[in-house]
Amino acid sequence: MKVITADHLTKRFGDFTAVDDISFEVEQGEIFGFLGANGAGKTTAMRILCGLSKPTSGRGTVAGFDVTRQPERVKASIGYMSQRFALYDDLKVSESIRLYAGIYGVPGKRIAQRTDEILASLGFEGERDTLVKSLPLGWKQKLAFSVAIVHDPRIVFLDEPTGGVDPAARRQFWELIYQAANSGITVFVTTHYMDEAEYCDRVTILVDGKIEALDTPAALKARYGAPTMNDVFFQLARGARRGAD
């Protein structure tokens, strides 16, 4: 079943075409990677799919809802985590979970249960009353991911979720992503770490707002005769005009 479709999506800011006629489909339960250098249009495309930004042309649906005409329905079906985690430093761990559960309309009775579940699955039982600001970065990141899926959304959008953490913590974080995908949540993740691309079911490589390649990591490596995704990416991104800064 298709949970995300992009149909010739284009977004222009004045003369600048941030997203240039992209089309793709994402299956339920898939881990879909969105790769690109800084400025390639990853975040803009994701904002359109989250209902935050209107496309200049083209059509997108998320969880069966049109992103332009039903942004509120879209927002109720998705979870979102940005590279800045967006947790409140002065709230306790359990309060953060409860806050987002409340925001996403989790029924009152279910909130306490869900809070316990999340604390248990993260191994955070002892941190229930710890202020978020005293958690290590890797822990904050895991907590941010858990609150993004507190309401069991059909899709979770992750915008460069692992920025600034070490490879070991990144590895642990991906364990959480796999767990979520196994429970049927579709994961749409942008990244510029090529090792993370290897973990995805399918990968889209965005260059200058256009889709240059879309396939499984294995198929891409075979097609471009490259040993790693890193090499695939460099072959494709060589011709980019809007480079990394």
Place this chain on the structure above:
Amino acid sequence: MRQFFAFVVKEFRHIFRDRTTTAILLGLPVVMLTLFGFAITTEVRNTRFAVYDPSNDDTTRAIVERLAANEYFIRGPVLTDPSQIQGVFQRGEAGLVVVFSRDFQQKMATDGTAQIQLVADGSDPNTSRTLVVYATGVISAFALERMQASGVPFMISSEVRLLYNPSMKGAYNFVPGTMGMILLLICAMMTSISIAREKETGTMEVLLVSPVRPLQVILAKTVPYFVISVIDLATILLMSVYILDVPIVGSVPLLVGIALIYIFMALAMGILISSVANSQSTALLMSGMVLMLPVIMLSGMIFPIETMPRALQWLAQIVPARWFISAVRKVMIRGLGFDAVKNEIAVLSAMALFMIAASLRRHRTRLE
């Protein structure tokens, strides 16, 4: 609704978990009123007054006795020549000089009126105004008693001369002024900073992706500051009545109503500022420059608007605090009714509506 509630709880946590901010928000009115208030109430007690009495008859002596018996005044030097008045102030021998006209009692008998001049040191405006008001009160009470006793008209016109600062402001200014300043500070400044903080830390983005409506996020931000400003309002009014002896002469509901309009206006102003400012420091600077400075300089709290240059007088008309302070003075201090403050209420309401409309508009376009 539950979303909204979850939000309001979170906002209260932000505020109360930051002990310093909480203490400042709730303690500010107490500190300000104490500073302002006791600078006035303690200094006027036991003030020496000097007398120049060329008439020296029964009536003038009775008036001097009456003044000396008052708790605020102590009998000071007796002057023999008007030229000594300046020296009395320069040497600090008295805070007030009472000058009787020549042939006081005789004029009173023939014309039914006589004159007293009260001279005070205007370089300390609050104290001197208070002294003059007390002295005038004592003299008028004396005149009234005499009139009732004798049945003949007995008028003492006391002429007030303030040395050094003829255009001074009233002593009760600070209560309305403090209200105008604190309410604006809490509502506008704190609201704008707390919204800007969400933008700065990136949490606003996450909220926008959630099903919560932007309007709900913004409204939830204003609730705690609304509550705190109402507490502060009550603190100010209770302190001024029970500690500073500045009574609420007019209607309390009217006064509270005016304050609520002003609070709504200030909250909307904070939201408007936050729609322009993307960081806490910008929000702070903007509130400081756009809000606090005009309140202090142009609201009539410290400098009388009437004596400003024409251009500044015009500018003062768009400072909301100017209208608020004027309305509070009329209702609280002078005891006037709704009719007297119709203009102020109309202007403040219009400003509040304008701010609310403008801030909603800006937020709607920005959040798309």
